[in-house]
Amino acid sequence: SQTIHQWPATLVQPVGSPLSLECTVEGTSNPNLYWYRQAAGRGLQLLFYSVGIGQISSEVPQNLSASRPQDRQFILSSKKLLLSDSGFYLCAWRVRLGYTFGSGTRLTVV
Amino acid sequence: GEDVEQSLFLSVREGDSSVINCTYTDSSSTYLYWYKQEPGAGLQLLTYIFSNMDMKQDQRLTVLLNKKDKHLSLRIADTQTGDSAIYFCAESKVRGAGNMLTFGGGTRLMVKP
Numbered sequence: 001s002q003t004i005h006q007w008p009a010t011l012v013q014p015v016g017s018p019l020s021l022e023c024t025v026e027g028t029s030n031p032n033l034y035w036y037r038q039a040a041g042r043g044l045q046l047l048f049y050s051v052g053i054g055q056i057s058s059e060v061p062q063n064l065s066a067s068r069p070q071d072r073q074f075i076l077s078s079k080k081l082l083l084s085d086s087g088f089y090l091c092a093w094r095v096r097l098g099y100t101f102g103s104g105t106r107l108t109v110v
Numbered sequence: 111g112e113d114v115e116q117s118l119f120l121s122v123r124e125g126d127s128s129v130i131n132c133t134y135t136d137s138s139s140t141y142l143y144w145y146k147q148e149p150g151a152g153l154q155l156l157t158y159i160f161s162n163m164d165m166k167q168d169q170r171l172t173v174l175l176n177k178k179d180k181h182l183s184l185r186i187a188d189t190q191t192g193d194s195a196i197y198f199c200a201e202s203k204v205r206g207a208g209n210m211l212t213f214g215g216g217t218r219l220m221v222k223p
Contacts, residue, residue, distance in 0.1 A: 050208075
C-alpha cells in the first residue's frame with residue numbers, strides 16, 4: 001500500500017539551533033514530493049518540491065533548505081532556526097491525480 | 111493578489127447545507143481539489159474535479175465548477191458537527207518540471223448543534 005511517514009509530530013527548538021524533518025513514502029517509485037508550511041491561522045505555503053533524487057526547487061527565499069538523498073526520502077533542514085520558522089510543516093506526494101499529505105510536524109521555535 | 115481565494119469563516123446549524131466558495135486565477139489548472147483539516151491534524155483529501163467537468167457529487171458532497179468565472183464551490187448536505195474543520199480549496203498547476211498545488215487560505219466551518 002502507498003503511505004507517507006513524517007516525523008517528529010511535534011518539536012520545540014531554541015532559536016539558532018539546527019533542524020531536520022524527515023519524510024518518507026512507501027509503495028511507489030519516483031514520486032513528486034513537496035514541503036508545505038502552514039503558519040498559525042493561515043493557509044499553506046509551498047516551500048520546496050522535488051521531481052527526483054537530488055532535484056530540489058525552492059518556491060520562496062527563506063532560512064530553510066531541502067534535500068532528496070533517496071527516491072522516497074525528502075528532508076527539510078535549517079542550520080539556524082529563527083522565531084519566524086515556527087509553524088506546521090506538511091510533507092506531501094503526488095499520487096496520480098491526487099496529493100496525499102503526511103500528518104505534519106508542529107515546530108515551535110523558542 | 112492571491113492565486114486562490116476563499117472566505118475565512120462560515121457558520122451553519124446542524125442539518126443545514128453548507129456552501130464553501132473559492133475563486134482561482136489560473137485558467138490552465140487541470141484539477142481542483144477540496145481538502146479538510148481538523149484541529150491539529152494534516153490534510154485529508156475530500157474530493158477533486160477535473161477542469162472539464164461542471165459538477166461532481168460524492169455522497170453528501172457536491173462540487174460545482176464554473177470555469178468561465180473561475181469559481182469553485184463545495185456543498186455539504188445535512189452538515190454535522192463532525193464537519194467542523196478548515197476547508198481548503200487548491201488548484202493544480204504545472205510549473206517548471208513539476209506539478210504542484212496552490213492553496214487558498216482556508217475556510218473555517220463551524221457547525222452549531
